[in-house]
Amino acid sequence: MxxxxxxxxxxxxxxxxxxxxxxxxxxxxxxxxHGALIEKARKLAGKSGRVVVSIFVNPTQFGPKEDLSxxxxxxxxxxxxxxxxxxxxxxxxxxxxVYPPGFSTYVEEHSVAAGLCGASRxxxxxxxxTVVLKLFNVCRPDVAVFGLKDFQQCRVIARxxxxxxxxxxxxxxxxxxxxxxxxxxxxNTYLDAEQRAQAPVLRRGLLAAQKAFRAGETSAAKLTxxxxxxxxxxxxxxxxxxxxxxxxxxxxxxxLKRGDTIALAVFFGKTRxxxxxxx
Ligand code: AMP
Numbered sequence: 160m161x162x163x164x165x166x167x168x169x170x171x172x173x174x175x176x177x178x179x180x181x182x183x184x185x186x187x188x189x190x191x192x193h194g195a196l197i198e199k200a201r202k203l204a205g206k207s208g209r210v211v212v213s214i215f216v217n218p219t220q221f222g223p224k225e226d227l228s229x230x231x232x233x234x235x236x237x238x239x240x241x242x243x244x245x246x247x248x249x250x251x252x253x254x255x256x257v258y259p260p261g262f263s264t265y266v267e268e269h270s271v272a273a274g275l276c277g278a279s280r281x282x283x284x285x286x287x288x289t290v291v292l293k294l295f296n297v298c299r300p301d302v303a304v305f306g307l308k309d310f311q312q313c314r315v316i317a318r319x320x321x322x323x324x325x326x327x328x329x330x331x332x333x334x335x336x337x338x339x340x341x342x343x344x345x346x347n348t349y350l351d352a353e354q355r356a357q358a359p360v361l362r363r364g365l366l367a368a369q370k371a372f373r374a375g376e377t378s379a380a381k382l383t384x385x386x387x388x389x390x391x392x393x394x395x396x397x398x399x400x401x402x403x404x405x406x407x408x409x410x411x412x413x414x415l416k417r418g419d420t421i422a423l424a425v426f427f428g429k430t431r432x433x434x435x436x437x438x
Pocket of ligand 1 (some may be wrong): 184191192193195196305306308309332335336343344345
């Protein structure tokens with residue numbers, strides 16, 4: 160497995176090898192959720208294809224008061240995991256090479272990115288779109304794999320790729336969870352024992368709403384209230400948002416139909432966790 164640290168090195172390696180390229184963009188601190196994406200990428204690439212995992216903690220998607228400096232960066236363990244899961248290369252650039260002095264060009268999506276996490280984290284999706292388009296330009300993937308845990312991110316990237324004619328096929332993979340339902344996340348390591356014990360209320364709330372929808376309840380207000388009631392059983396949980404939205408446009412809905420999404424962001428202490436469920 161190759162470890163490539165610059166765009167030039169990546170391009171040279173791509174030119175020197177052949178086969179379909181499948182990219183898995185990550186910020187590292189890899190867990191089984193990322194592992195599932197890499198395994199999926201390996202299947203999509205086949206024996207003759209190339210699986211590239213990018214590991215880059217992207218500064219432009221963090222707000223000024225967010226966790227950029229303390230975000231975990233266990234590169235050796237990450238590299239070992241990539242190797243075990245059959246990745247062919249890791250693209251691991253430094254912030255200085257991704258954003259050279261004078262960097263002044265950004266990509267903004269203005270519709271799907273506007274609400275939910277985009278409203279709570281101004282500039283977040285601008286950073287995501289910019290880095291993902293740069294990763295697409297450097298790695299030239301035929302296919303890129305993203306996780307539905309970051310549901311809005313999937314929709315934003317799909318819109319960006321369509322609007323800017325990026326020749327890539329996007330594959331979205333289901334959320335991998337801990338046995339108590341908590342969505343796996345690199346940020347779960349920030350949780351203390353009490354926060355970790357209460358965090359599964361997110362999944363319980365979303366499942367309760369999904370169950371009520373399947374039993375005939377379609378009111379967004381009622382379904383989000385079911386989620387909120389469950390989350391209120393965790394005394395330290397502080398809700399950022401709970402929203403019912405159209406699964407494609409991410410516009411708020413008042414009545415849910417099949418394929419819509421209930422998405423949430425909730426703080427446990429300083430740690431902000433997200434999750435979502437499809438009706
Ligand atoms: P991150 O390193 O958090 O930027 O995530 C990199 C990719 O892994 C994104 O496409 C995420 O949606 C995906 N991902 C993160 N956590 C999970 C999970 N629990 N299950 C599936 N995919 C995930």
